[in-house]
Amino acid sequence: MQDALKQRLDSIDKLDYGNYQKLLGDYDFSLFKLIIGRIPKDPFAPSQTGTYRVQVRREDERIVNAKLGSKTRKVAFADYLSRRFYNASQRRSKGSRGTGRSGIITINKPGQCVLERNSVLVTDEIIEVRCFLGLPAIGRIISADIARQMFFKELVEIVEESLLRENIDHEEMRRHLEVAEDTEFLREKLDSLGLIAFIANGSVLPRQSGASDKPMSGETAIAFIAPLSMSVEIELPNAGIIKGMAIKKGITLIVGGGFHGKSTLLHAFETCVYNHIPGDGREYCASNARAVKVRAYAGRRVLKTDISLFINNLPLGRDTNSFCANNASGSTSQAANVMEAIEAGAEILLMDEDTCATNFMMRDAKMRQLVDKKDEPITTFIDRVRPLYEQKNVSTILALGGVGEYFDVSDAVIQMLNYEAFDVTIQARQIAAASPLKHEVEDCLISLHERIPLAKSVNSLNEYGKFRINANEPRRLNFGENLIDLTDLEQLMEASQTRALGYAMEYSKKYMDGKTTLRELSRRVAADVEEKGLDVLSDNISGYFAGFRSLELAFAMNRLGSLDVTRKK
Numbered sequence: 378m379q380d381a382l383k384q385r386l387d388s389i390d391k392l393d394y395g396n397y398q399k400l401l402g403d404y405d406f407s408l409f410k411l412i413i414g415r416i417p418k419d420p421f422a423p424s425q426t427g428t429y430r431v432q433v434r435r436e437d438e439r440i441v442n443a444k445l446g447s448k449t450r451k452v453a454f455a456d457y458l459s460r461r462f463y464n465a466s467q468r469r470s471k472g473s474r475g476t477g478r479s480g481i482i483t484i485n486k487p488g489q490c491v492l493e494r495n496s497v498l499v500t501d502e503i504i505e506v507r508c509f510l511g512l513p514a515i516g517r518i519i520s521a522d523i524a525r526q527m528f529f530k531e532l533v534e535i536v537e538e539s540l541l542r543e544n545i546d547h548e549e550m551r552r553h554l555e556v557a558e559d560t561e562f563l564r565e566k567l568d569s570l571g572l573i574a575f576i577a578n579g580s581v582l583p584r585q586s587g588a589s590d591k592p593m594s595g596e597t598a599i600a601f602i603a604p605l606s607m608s609v610e611i612e613l614p615n616a617g618i619i620k621g622m623a624i625k626k627g628i629t630l631i632v633g634g635g636f637h638g639k640s641t642l643l644h645a646f647e648t649c650v651y652n653h654i655p656g657d658g659r660e661y662c663a664s665n666a667r668a669v670k671v672r673a674y675a676g677r678r679v680l681k682t683d684i685s686l687f688i689n690n691l692p693l694g695r696d697t698n699s700f701c702a703n704n705a706s707g708s709t710s711q712a713a714n715v716m717e718a719i720e721a722g723a724e725i726l727l728m729d730e731d732t733c734a735t736n737f738m739m740r741d742a743k744m745r746q747l748v749d750k751k752d753e754p755i756t757t758f759i760d761r762v763r764p765l766y767e768q769k770n771v772s773t774i775l776a777l778g779g780v781g782e783y784f785d786v787s788d789a790v791i792q793m794l795n796y797e798a799f800d801v802t803i804q805a806r807q808i809a810a811a812s813p814l815k816h817e818v819e820d821c822l823i824s825l826h827e828r829i830p831l832a833k834s835v836n837s838l839n840e841y842g843k844f845r846i847n848a849n850e851p852r853r854l855n856f857g858e859n860l861i862d863l864t865d866l867e868q869l870m871e872a873s874q875t876r877a878l879g880y881a882m883e884y885s886k887k888y889m890d891g892k893t894t895l896r897e898l899s900r901r902v903a904a905d906v907e908e909k910g911l912d913v914l915s916d917n918i919s920g921y922f923a924g925f926r927s928l929e930l931a932f933a934m935n936r937l938g939s940l941d942v943t944r945k946k
Contacts (some may be wrong), residue, residue: 379406382528382567390521394514396422398602409536411528414918415587420477430504431532431651433540434500439546440504443554444533448907452924453652455497455556457550459487460496461539462506463685469534476525476625482531485921488871490651491557493924495911496873499704504540506921510665546595549655555615556660560652560811562614564663571621573725573772574646574664575923577621578602581658582638582645583796590648590870592658604791604800619661622798624774628762632801638793640729643776644862647727647868650926668725668774669718671929672732673707674865680935681942682720683826686761687712687737690754697754698826699944707734708755714865719771720825721896721931725873726765727757730777739780742815760818762786784809827896827945830934832889835882835940846883848875856882859938873923877932880914880922881906885930894945895931903927 382404397416414428433440441458445451466482474480482504485496498505510532511522538544563903576582580601583593592598605623612618624646631639647670649662674807685697686710702709711734718726730738738758740748762785765771775784784790788807791798807891837857839845848854851869854861856879869875879903888898903926905913909921934940 379404379529379551382411383525383566386521386524386528389519392519394512394517394519396519398630400512400710401825406533406628408437409535409540411532419765420475420479420511420514421515422478422877423847423849424478424481424483424511427509428918428920429508429510431508431536433502433536434503435499435501436827439542439848440540440700441542444888447497447558448527449558449561449652450554450809451499451555452493453491454550455494455499456487456491456557456654458499458504458506458539458552458917459484459494459497461545462508462535463487465535465538466826469538470527471531473511475513475515475520476517477514479515479520480510480527481511481514482508482527482535484508485543485873485923489653489657490648490870491553491654492651492871492874493871493911493920494920498910498912500598502678506536507918509920520658532701541589549743556655557652558615559613560661560663563611563661564666565664565915566611567665570609570611571625572623573626574624574667574774575609575621575662576603576642576645576649577619577623578586578728579606580621580645580660580662582641582662584641584644592656593910598658598725599796604795604798606802607789607791607798614824616661621661622791625789626770626772628765628772628783628786629774630783630787630790630805631774631788631793631815632778632805635778639778640731641777641796642791642793642798643729643774646774647771649868650868651870651929664766665725667723669721669723670729670867671711671714671718672729672865672867673711673734673737674714674732675705675707675710676861677705677710677865678703678936678938679709679713679715680940681828681944682709682713682716682935684709684712684716686716686821687756687758687821688754689756692754708737708783710734710865711737712755716825717932717935718928720827721899721928722908724771725771726771728773728775730775730779733758738777738819741782745816746905756819759783759786761821761823763818764821765824769920772789778893781808782814785814806944821898828942829891829894829945830885830889830898831891831941831943832886835886835889835934835937836939837879837883846876846879851875854879854933854939857939861933861938863933863936866929869925869929871923873921874925874929875933877911877914878930879924881925881930882934882937884914885934890945895934899927899930902930 410429470482609623716755784805
């Protein structure tokens with residue numbers, strides 16, 4: 378079958394680029410089968426528009442294999458192979474040669490998290506790698522010579538380097554699988570221990586920069602050590618007993634001066650809803666999978682969300698039980714974000730004072746004296762954080778450096794000093810007792826009003842009537858005529874997650890019957906992905922999806938400009 382591919386390449390050499398369509402089909406390369414399912418009609422087309430699948434048989438003794446008794450190990454094995462293939466393609470492919478993406482061989486680039494992806498599919502029978510080959514052209518004229526080198530030399534070398542048993546570092550692969558298995562075990566054990574998060578001793582939490590999720594290296598990287606009073610031991614299936622800092626359910630504060638590590642620790646909590654690769658520094662750190670980072674984001678759209686727990690008695694009688702805004706303020710956006718998180722099923726709220734609306738978090742005594750309560754529509758978060766926990770079992774972890782009043786409502790206080798953690802709970806309680814809050818906290822009964830999305834408002838067709846779902850970065854999603862701004866969804870780690878979310882929004886319409894709530898709808902979609910894999914989201918084979926949480930699906934839907942909902946009765 379290789380001869381057939383060579384003959385077809387010879388027959389289209391120096392013809393118009395459109396003639397590459399004649400290469401569609403299956404080709405036997407002995408070690409692997411190459412399936413060319415879709416070829417872009419333009420050398421500038423995005424890589425997602427091409428479908429090139431490399432299949433090897435797992436029974437082939439030449440091919441790398443591993444024991445995959447659990448879903449976690451299966452995901453980690455596929456993740457490991459995707460990284461092998463990506464790194465090999467970076468070394469073996471000579472890069473751009475010609476017009477547009479000509480000459481490029483690559484695969485969807487993985488980040489620091491071990492996520493389910495459909496770039497590598499592992500079944501009982503096969504391993505399938507979904508890659509991209511930028512078929513070469515000069516202008517729009519086919520270059521068969523470069524194409525032959527890509528198919529018969531570079532692709533073969535990449536497959537051999539990434540999938541042949543003899544080329545694999547088996548100790549490295551074993552560790553990759555076992556770390557993922559241990560961390561998932563740890564995460565699943567948190568609830569039974571009364572915990573919401575765990576940071577292992579020796580973890581390296583600081584990142585290289587704000588633009589990089591890779592760990593800081595060298596002497597400047599300070600390894601984390603848990604305060605003795607907050608230290609626990611947990612036995613993992615592979616690593617054995619590890620020690621670290623346990624965060625219990627309730628309200629936990631992270632305090633300290635600027636640049637001492639408050640936000641760094643909080644960032645670890647928000648990203649450790651996912652497993653991380655060995656060497657990341659956060660391998661044995663885990664947060665409850667339903668932890669949600671919440672912030673203010675002025676300008677976002679809010680649709681029929683009940684924010685009355687925090688905001689009431691607005692001027693002109695605006696309804697806050699079903700609040701709508703196309704350009705929400707900082708405080709209303711944060712109130713909406715909190716209520717939407719709880720509606721979607723969040724169990725932990727993560728907040729950083731730096732990205733919160735000041736008037737949503739706290740009003741000091743002097744401001745309370747000047748502005749009477751009846752003239753202030755906002756009930757601050759400090760007055761609601763304990764009822765959220767006591768009534769809805771929603772814990773909070775809050776990083777702050779300027780609002781000591783939260784000492785009065787906290788269960789634990791961690792001070793970060795030169796990136797070291799200290800338990801200062803006793804000191805904080807003493808300070809709170811000596812200078813208690815000077816206002817009474819009103820009793821409240823927290824109720825949720827769930828919303829039901831309407832299918833007619835979720836349209837993936839653009840202004841020209843063509844299907845359009847795409848994401849080239851984690852914080853922007855093109856969906857039909859809408860550009861969805863996801864800036865405040867800080868737990869999206871890769872563009873492939875965002876792309877999958879777009880397809881999940883379209884897929885979710887099958888459950889939109891006018892009765893199914895947003896939370897239940899998101900849960901059903903996530904359950905389908907769990908059972909059938911990410912491919913269930915699209916009729917077309919893709920290698921550019923990564924796993925997401927049902928929470929993010931609900932949040933993305935909330936930010937869809939065309940969305941309409943009814944309220945559950």
